[in-house]
Amino acid sequence: MVVLHNRPTMVVQTVPLRDLVARVDLGLTVLCGTDALDRPIRWAHVSELADPSPYLVGEELLLTAGVRFPSDVPAYVAGLVSKGVSAIGFGVEPEFPTVPSSLVEACAAQGMPLLEVPPSTPFLAVSQALGALLAEIAVREQRMLADSQRALTRAATRVRPVESVLTTLAVVLNCRADLVDPTSAPDELASLVARVASGTGPRSASTQVGEDHVTLDPVESAVLVVRRDTALSPAERAVVAVALALLGLLRRDVESERGQIARVAASALLRSQVADVTGVLGPGPYRVVAGESRADYDVLAQRYGPLVSKEGDGFLALVPAAFEVSGPVGVSSPFAEPASAPAPISAVEDAAAEATALLARAKATGAPALPASDLSSLVDPVAARAFARRELAALLGRPELVETLRVWLGQHGSWDRAAAVLGVHRNSVRHRISHVERLLGRDLGTADARASLWLALTWLD
Template sequence: MTVLCGADALDRPIRWAHVSELEDPTPYLVGEELLLTAGVRFPSDVPAYVAGLVSSGVSAIGFGVEPEFPTVPSSLVEACSEQGMPLLEVPPSTPFLAVSQALGALLAEIAVREQRMLADSQRALTRAATRVRPVESVLTTLAVVLNCRADLVDAASAPEELASLVARVASGTGPRSASAQVGEDHVTLDPVESAVLVVRRSSPLSPAERAVVAVALALLGLLRRDLESERGQIARLAASALLRSQVVGLVNVLGPGPWRVVAGESRADYDVLAQRYGPLVSKAGEEFLALVPANFEVAGPVGVSSPIPAPAPALIPISTSAIDHAAAEASALLARARATGEPAFPASDLSSLVDPTTARAFARRELAPLLGRPELVDTLRAWLGQHGSWDRAAAVLGVHRNSVRHRISHAERLLGRDLGTADARASLWLALTWLD
């Protein structure tokens, strides 16, 4: 088929190819048709004919030349050109039935492709939900499979242009969602527990892509509930497991002491430690804690506690408070290790010169505007730990680099500090170090 006019509108969707020789076929149209006609009952008022098809949502006209007209009538070409209607010339060698069959095959191919995309996306999202940082991994995977930007926000962290929609979606009850056009982006909003999933991209989501978002919503809802319940239990469960392990004889397994607690998230590290120290390793939720010799060599993003002195004589059980303190210290240091990608040890150098009470007060004063926003605290820690690199911080957090930019910009506004200055970065890094 030859395009006679309307070449700039060939991206319009086609629902089906419909053949009609009526002078006014509009009562029988539903929109998005490729209307095929040979001009058997060619209209006397061609501009009105085309205007009716435009108002009915017809996507394009295909005019079959011969036997009625040897060429496409110039009046039809002129009317379609003036009203922005794509007009195609269908040659005698191409029956209308062939056009319908070709379109049917394309639509079937699209349906199969969308089903495959949905199945592949479901598997990818499910795998993401089992990773170390599952919420961030699910958001990153959703952004990749749909070629979009995906963020979890609340009323306080929502972009200004979406604040009212986010507040309405977050505060409603029952099934609810919203959509909006923001600049050149199509935006959809769906509730996830107390937060809102915001998906934005340059084109609207198809029904299959909306189904992918529904899968992500279900996973994010479960993960956020589980995460909140696990965070409060991790140190207590791990410490209890380590205390129970004393029955195997710590000195026989670890040596005479001193010992340390190591906190981490890597499955590979957990497997190595579990194989080597067995019951002295405990895992709850995303994190694991292990009781190891003080000289145990560590690498990667793990938190390492201060040494725990061995009891004397060795048969006396190690104190509960010593285990609890070491487990809490290692878990707190793990946040710093995530940010830098390197082992985090207890405070030394400058930190060792500062009274702990004074340090904590300084930290809470510096970070006061962010203390109710753990995602901003984590992002600031990762961004500073990676020397202000958007890409490396995004990799540490498992989110899109634009999400890091958005969060750091929001943190900068809340703090009222210029994060481009060395003074602000140094002060905030010390505050984050002393916060826990």
């Protein structure tokens, strides 16, 4: 089913029924419907009417002591089912010493979860417990939203901001996030992507593709497609809204984003005016420097002018091979700005890719990242890439897991430091790494597995 959204809708927070049942202090017993404990509960409502359905709106936990127990129990339950009631809580005593068997049978037959509320638990205690759970979720989601906003904002200032925002969104929501054009959309979403991107139809849409919940939102002439095995919560949709705002700003410069490597040598290289480059830098070879320090950018821009490419707070610069890479250019840098190995002008794009990869490694480890001069230089690049893809095959469709693994290994398995780099809670890192272990079938507690996967990440395209 496809749902088109022309305007935002208010979503009231809910709690899974199982979370309320799990409260030991309430002493609730599930009499039937154990397979439906994921049903959402918005509020608890007490009613002793023989037919309370006209006064219900759905997703309630209906609490009753059977003071006016209905004569037609199946019809009573059917009315609650038709109104979308999530569960019934029956309080035993003083009216009934046990839950009536007719109610148990009717609920079981119609798929309605039925809870027994013991005499020691007032209905008010159930309502208060539900309120406390809702408050906990609200606080947790507000914290998640604030942390995600900071992480996305940081990502938007990196050298490749569009890619960084998409990767960060995938990590914080544990989803797959892609920015697609109507001409490159997957077949199962092509028509929906075209409608959302056209600007004349719905502002967003959601649908189900296989087991994935998919949301689509326009970003300039492209569409942000978010896939996950569970639906997004209201707070998670707010995180997507932050990403949409950032991507909208960055998308306006998407063509220059895609041409970033070419801009390393600025207009001189774009027009193949090699003489201009050699006149500024000499005959070569050259290095490409990737960094994010404003102070370092200012130094390099003043020294090399048009051969420095800026994107937000990040930059790429074409410099002579004799450029000093053993320490920071500016005192503000927390680590040396990564520079590629020396390369001729014909290989400057490969050098830019190497420098960008070194920057990602340096940010993951918090330590200087230098061009490979030992093990990597002994490995055939084609064989290395094949090894990397074989080792990480189960993760290649999950960029958020690849990034989490890269950062976690770079931080020597520290949950706290990895969480700080990723901008998420340490428990999220634990959850993702355990998921990585299951997908790869590897024990990441062993040095062999960690070393093998770190090399695979290093050699991955």
